[in-house]
Structure formats: structure tokens, C-alpha cells
Amino acid sequence: MRMRFVASALVAGFAFASSAQAAELKMMTGPQGGVWIPLGGQLKDMWEKAIANTSVQALPGAGIANVRGVQEGKADIGFGNSISTVDAIKGNPPFNKPHDNVCNVATLYPQYFQAVVLADAGINSVKDLKGKGVTTQQRGNTGEAITGHMLKVAGLTYNDVKMSFVSYTDSVTQMKDGNAVAFTLGTTIPSGAVMDLAAARDIKLLDMTDMYEDMRKINPGYTLVTVPKGTYPKQDKDVKVIGYATHIVASCKLPEELVYNMTKTMAANIAGMAAVNKAMAGLTPKAMAEDIGVPLHPGAARFYKEAGVELKM
Secondary structure (H helix, E strand, O other): OEEEOOOOHHHHOOOOOOOOOEEEEEEEOOOOOOOHHHHHHHHHHHHHHHOOOEEEEEEOOOHHHHHHHHHOOOOOEEEEEHHHHHHHHHOOOOOOOOOOOEEEEEEEEEEEEEEEEEOOOOOOOHHHHOOOEEEEOOOOOHHHHHHHHHHHHOOOOHHHOEEEEOOHHHHHHHHHHOOOOEEEEEEOOOOHHHHHHHOOOOEEEOOOHHHHHHHHHHOOOOEEEEEOOOOOOOOOOOEEEEEEEEEEEEEOOOOHHHHHHHHHHHHHOHHHHHHHOHHHOOOOHHHHOOOOOOOEOHHHHHHHHHOOOOOOO
16 A cells, blocks of 8 residues: 555654555655755655655755745755754744644755855945846745845845745856846855856855844854865865755655654764755764754654764754
């Protein structure tokens, strides 16, 4: 019998151990051009190979939309960003209520919110963007939400700039054509989209050190991270930007045994994930179990305890 896990008491108590039963899971990944799509493909392959009778349908998504999707039962698993997932748990904007069906599975790697500007545009701070063309991801993406916070700290709103909400690919095209002077995104470093842009236009990153404390007042989950010099062409110094963590979320109602096996499989395949995103090289169960303010799924918690990780419960 094949059955899809849905948010019901019956499924919550369903044992995954029987080989006669199958899990058909929907996983929300990321926007076109970002790292979550290929990494999602890697997770799909490893889970389907390691866990009997499991199939995973990978779907496009975005940080905020993925958390909503899991909460509402439109997806079983998804990529999330720590800052927006914490907002969801608490019911803070842009979420309209506390999300109680979103559990953490594994923290994967740091994310870097980057404000990339054309080197010849005369943009030296976020305030300089007033009246200029700015491109970011579609609404519902964590990068878009952080862009709003960034502008707010600078005393600006979307109405003060010529805003475009599009894919990474379209953002790069707008920058190459000069229709936008700034491109904001939250992803790993080096970003493939930014490298594509840098191959055609000279660029620079805006340093966010002076904005950091005010950004933390909006969301205490923000950190300050460093993009090392040489990460991008002609980048001759370290640049401080806003950071947060990417993690895997799942419906809290997924069976414990299933999520245990998923977590165990991830920990056993770090090298494969790092081949897609080198930021994951050296990832350990302890780092995967990092407390980011989102409750661990019981299945994930069980694996980490068996791996010798001391959890904050």
C-alpha cells in the first residue's frame, strides 16, 4: 500500500518500519539559480537510496514559503532559514500566527546576505540606493524579507527605490543590462549568480557592519559574518555582511522512525552534500543539532542523542 504522509493523528502514529508501506514526501527547495535546488536533488537521491520504499518529490520554493508550506500541509520537508523559521514559530511578521507544525531536522551551513552593487554606480551605502533600481527575490523568500529590513534600517522603504522581485537569473540580467544597480540575495559564498554577474560587470559588496546592531533589533537571530577577500573577482578586502543559518525543517507529525532515518542518512553522506555545497564540508552531528530556536523533530533528536550529542531540551 502506498500512502502519502498527511497531517493527521493516524499518520502521526504510523510506524515507518514495515517494508510494505511507502513514504511519498514533498520537499520544497529554493528559487531557480540558488543552491537549494541542486542540494535538494542530492537529498532526494540519498534518501530514496537509503530508506526503503521512500520517494521524494522536489519542488521549487523559498525560505518563508517553505515554512508556510510545511505548516499548512502542502509539503512534508523543506529548506528553511533560521531567522525566518524562528519568526514563524513565534508568529512574528511576515507570519500571521505561531507555526506549531514546523520542527528542525538539521542545521546545514551559514548563509550570507549580500548586497551586490555595480562598481561604477557610486553606491557606497544602503542609503545611496534611494531612487535607484534594486532587484531581489520574489516575495516569500528570506532574502527578500532581509532586504526590507536592510532598507528600513537605512530609513528607506520599497517605495523609495525602484524595486524588482525576480529570480536570481533575472536579477543578474537586470544588473548586466544596467536596469538595476543593486542585487540583494541570501545564499552561500561564492554565489554562482554573483560570479555570473562578476564575469560581465565589475561589482562590489556593501559592508553591513554599521547596520548590524539595528538589524538585530529587528531579528535577534542575525549574525555578522565575513566574506573573505578574493571570494569574488577584484574583491581586495574582507567584507562584513549579515548572516544566518540554513536548515532542514519537517512536519512535526512525520513519523519518528522516518525522520530518524533521514537524519542518519544525511550524517552519513556529508561528503556528497559538500560536493554540491562546499560550505558543508566538515559538518558534524553536533553542528547539525545546533540550537537555533526551533524545536527538534523527535526522530532527529533521537539520532543526535545516539550520536553522543548533548541536546538542550
